[in-house]
Amino acid sequence: MEHPRITILPDHIANQIAAGEVVQRPESVVKELIENALDAGAREIAVFVRDGGKSLIHVLDDGCGMRREDLELATVRHATSKIRSLEDLQRLATLGFRGEALASIASVADLEIITRQAGDEHGWKLVCQPLKPQRIEPTDCPAGTQVIVRNLFFNVPARRKFLRSDTTELRYISETMIRYGLSYPDRSWTFHDGRGMVFQLQPQPLLERIGALFHADIAGSLIPVDHQTDLVRIEGFLGLPSIARTTKASQYLFLNHRPITNRALAHAIYQGYEHMLEKSEHPFFVLFIWLDPERVDVNVHPQKHEVKFDDERAMYHAVLEAVLQSMRQHELIPQLRVKQVESSAPLIAVPNSGGAPLVVNRLTGEVIPLQSPPTLPSSPGRPRSSSYQLRTEQPQWQPATSQQLASILAPASSSAVERETFPEQPRMWQMHNKYIFVQTDDGIMIIDQHIAHERILYERALDALEHASADRSQRLMFPVELPLNAREIAIFRELAEDLQRLGYDCCLHEDRATVEIRAVPTEIRPGEEATSLREVLEQYAEYQTIRPASARDNLAASYGCRAAIKAGDPLSVAEMRRLVEDLFRCRTPEVCPHGRPVMIHFALRELDRRFGRTS
Incomplete structure (x- = not known):
């Protein structure tokens, strides 16, 4: 058998391989073309897309434009005007630098570039199609550059097949437009999605730009950051804990x-927000880091999102100090740590003439003998040593099954102890407004109330998405308006029909970037109409990137997660019983949509073993 010979790949194959890293979806094309426009010094940038960027992406700018000689090289791999030497690569001042983007785009789409430099009598137009020679001809056009990309991935069916729906791809593009709109608030931006204007922004201060891209309540709930060290300058805005989001x-x-x-x-x-946010909450922030380009490597990832610093530790502490400084200045955290009070660390070590030291509780006077000197904490929250040796053997926890429903809801035992000591004790009770304890015939079942309700709502939502039902909706006496940004509008468009099946009755007003909510699902509590919809949209967007499931499944999971009762919500006995009954009517009550256990069962025999009982 003859071994295959090593050969050099043809340019069009090499370009398509490179395109697999650089051009992953229409958003990648928009990103690369925006960066080219910004590197060309553009002050005004307009982006027009159609069909989520699959059929058309048109980017216009008023940058420096190109001469004919430059245009001829624009689609050649590794042809670039941005670096000339290794030293240039080590101190990059531009967004692009590899010279791969246009070559990659030209290998998987029909590409047209129209450009003119200010002062030239006419411009030039380049037309490039895969496997065909490019042609250049003179044309009349304004100063600047226009790049038109048509039929993305038309010659790579496998890649095109894996693109998402038009609305999903538009959502990715919208997020990129928001990102660069924030990064360059001193530039004009126009974004049109083929059906209407998404936004049109004039140069403005950063805070006003945040308000324009999000909404007024966000801009009014920010605190400024301005921190400088010998290494770096950090500026921007942090969101107050009151506007923390449910996703990142x-x-x-x-x-x-x-x-x-x-x-x-x-x-x-x-870390700067420590103790101010719940674990499920994520802060809003827009932060700019200004650093000597020689101290950072941006040539790490094809998408150029990831970077490496020459002093990661110093950068970490600089960012942390910037956040803490801003928090202190706005009195969100105390500037000085108060002296530790006795109630937070009541134990002190006292020498004992008998040899073994004593631990004295300063509040109660209780003396606790120890066999060895204790290690006392210097600040609240650190673990204290103990003379008690806890057993490391763990109880035998078992997932509960739906077959135990009968025993859960069975009549209560009529033992003498229950009759005399707890005559009306319910078979269910709530601990810390978080867990529901249920007595079973052979032990105790512990149910996480949030996860249980999440499972119930998830299955109800799936059923509603398959079989629309009018009785899932409750009409509001007064409609509620919810402002949305461009990314959220794209998500809403994608989900509009399915949201209606869930029970939402909404009307999108694109002229003022708001959604009017006229009805909500019956599970939504009063006062949470707007927040529930926003959280469902945000959670859905996150699940679409991390959860390998269908769009409807992700929507159902998002609704279940965000509409469910929360840890900390008190429940009556009747509410707990109803929750348990609804849970065991589910097809899969044992786990939540993410695979976490809904309940655990602690067998009575395990309790007997722990207490040394034999009968």
Whole structure:
């Protein structure tokens, strides 16, 4: 058998391979073309798309334009005007630099570039199609550059097949437009989706730009950040805890204008919010980091979102200090730590002439002998040592099954102890407004009330999406308006029909970027009409990226998660009983839509074993 020979791939195949990394979806094309426009010094940028960018992407700018000689090289791989040497690569001042984008786009779509430099009598038009020679001809056009991309992935059916719906692809493009609109508030931006104007923004201060892209209540709930060290300058805005979101969708971090993601810096921001947010809450922030380009490597990922700093630790502490400083200045956290009070650390060690030290509770006077000197905490919240040796053996927890419903709802035992000591004790009770304890014939079942309700609503939502029902909706006496940004409008359009099946009756007013809510599902509690819809939209967008399921399944899971009762909600005995009954009517009551257990069962025999009982 003859071994295959090593050969150099033809350019069109190499370009398509490169396109797989650079051009993943229509949003990738929009991103690359916007970055080219910004690098060309554009002050006004307009983006028009049709069919979610699949059939048309048209980007116009008033940048410096190109000469004919430059245009001829524009679609050649690794042809770029942005770097000339290794030193340029080490201190990048532009968003693009590899010279791959236009070559990659030209290999998977029909490409047309129209450009003119200011002062030239006429411009030039380049027409490029895969596997065909490009042609250039003179044309009349305004100064600047227009790039028109048609029929994306028409020659790569496998790639086109994996694109999402038009509305989903439009949502990704909308998010990119918001990101660059925030990164460059001093530029004019126009965004049209083929059906109407999504937004049109004039140069404005950052705070006004945030208000224009989101809504007034967001802009009015921000605190400024302005922090500088010898290494870095950090500025922007942080959201108050009152506008914390249920997902990470509204978090924007920029490095020298470049949108980036960095887990360490995100952790530093969250650390600054410590104890002010619940675990399920995520802060809103728009932060800019200005750093010497030589101290960061942006050539890490094909999409150029990830970066590496030469001093990660210093960057982490700089961002953390910037957040804390802003919090202190606006009195969200105390500037000085108060002296530790006795109630937070009541135990002190006292020498004992008998040899073994004593621990004294300063509040009660109780003396606790220890076998060895204790390690006392220096601040609240750290674990204290204990003389008690806890057994490490864990109880035998077992998932409960729907077959136990009969025993759960069976008549209560009539033992003498129950009759005399607890004559009216219910068989269900709530602990910490979070868990429901249910006595069964052979032990105790513990149910997480939020996850249980989430499971119930998830299955109800799935049924409603398959079989629309009018009785799922409750009409509001007074409609509620919910302002949406471009990304949220795209999500709403995508889900409009299915939201109606769930029980929402909404009307989108695109002229003022709001949704009028006229009816909501029966499970939505009064006062939560607007927040429930916003949270469902946000959760759906997140699930679409991390949860491998159908769009309807993700919508049902989003609705279940956001409309369910929460940990901390008190329930009456009747409400608990109804919740348990509804849970065991579910097809799969044992787990939530994400796979977490809804309930656990602690067998009576395990309790007997723990207490040393033999009968």
